[in-house]
Amino acid sequence: MSDTPTTASPDRPEGPGSGIRWGILGTGFIAGLQTSDLLEHGFTVQAVGSRDLATARQFAGKFQLPAAHGSYEALVADPDVDVVYVSSPHPFHYENALLALNAGKHVLVEKPFAMNAWQAQEIVDLAASKGLVALEAMWTRYLPHMVRIRELIAAGALGEVRTVIADHNQNLPKDPEHRLNDPALGGGALLDLGIYPVSFAFDVFGAPVRIQAAASMTATGVDRQTAMIFEYGDGEQAVLHCALDTAGPNRAAVIGTAGSIEIDPVWYTPTGFTRYDDGGNVLERFDEPVTGRGMQYQAWETERLIAAGAVANDILSPRESVQVMTALDAVRSQIGLSYPSDAR
DSSP, X not given: OBOSOBOOOTTSOOOSOSOOEEEEEOOSHHHHHHHHHHHHTTOEEEEEEOSSHHXXXXXXXXXXXXXXXXXXXXXXXXXXXXXXXXXXXGGGHHHHHHHHHHTTOEEEEESSSSSSHHHHHHHHHHHHHHTOOEEEXXXXXXXXXXXXXXHHHHTTTTSSEEEEEEEEEOBOOOOTTSGGGOGGGTOSHIIIIIHHHHHHHHHHHOSOSEXXXXXXXXXXXXXXXXXXXXXXXXXXEEEEEEESBSOOOOXXXXXXXXXXXXXXXXXXXXXXXXXXXXXXXXXEEEOOOOSTTSTHHHHHHHHHXXXXXXXXXXXXXXXXXXXXXXXXXXXXXXXXXXXXXXXO
């Protein structure tokens, strides 16, 4: 496979019918959402794998899948599976992605791509050595409103883009034993929620040259809320925030010298936006209906890469997924948030 980035057209994919067969690793909530979108849009979902055979069979029955496996090892060994969607909790993305890649399967790995940059780099390196796709499932990047926003920025419609503002705040379980509040399970707002605004900043500006971060911590030692400022070489800034115990507006904006874009809540899901000139006059209103949850676009892109014999695209390359994890590592260093997986 070629590692030359290819230009994606997620709103006009080659589409299902390619003969590519999906395996679902994990049976949780997100796995169900992705599987539903795959089936609704004509993809071939061949099998599911769980650490418990009964759970796998229940999931397979719900979605009428041909095969259920009682271990992840059995799933990735299935000769009728070509690509594995890794939907396990993020502390296990690294080992599960390596398992699938070593079995010769392409992977679509839920975000965050890994727990830290060294894990992400090892996933990327293994995939490259085997000529396999390892794509981060940052579904937001492939949604129609984000595709249009990138077009506008590239065309200079906003002038010089100076600022990105984005937040992701939710009121989530406060049980100290819940995985969100457990350091051993990668808990905290940053990796679960902050990954979205951080990835959005990368989408617009790329990797920052300086990061400033501050956080408030829970009694269990994970970040309850985190504020970040990413700074760039020409003075651009991304102002980002995430919190796991307070519901927020979940809005985002891109601001330039000739105008701005305000994305409707919830900005990281299928939604619309309004583009203004520098005087506050409306120039464009974007609304494009999306069927299902919108997770089919990242699957189309995975299949497109496989069909093209490529392992990278211009929307979210493996290299950038590693850079995103590097930035998250830097934020964690500043706020004093560490995980057992940080030790190699």
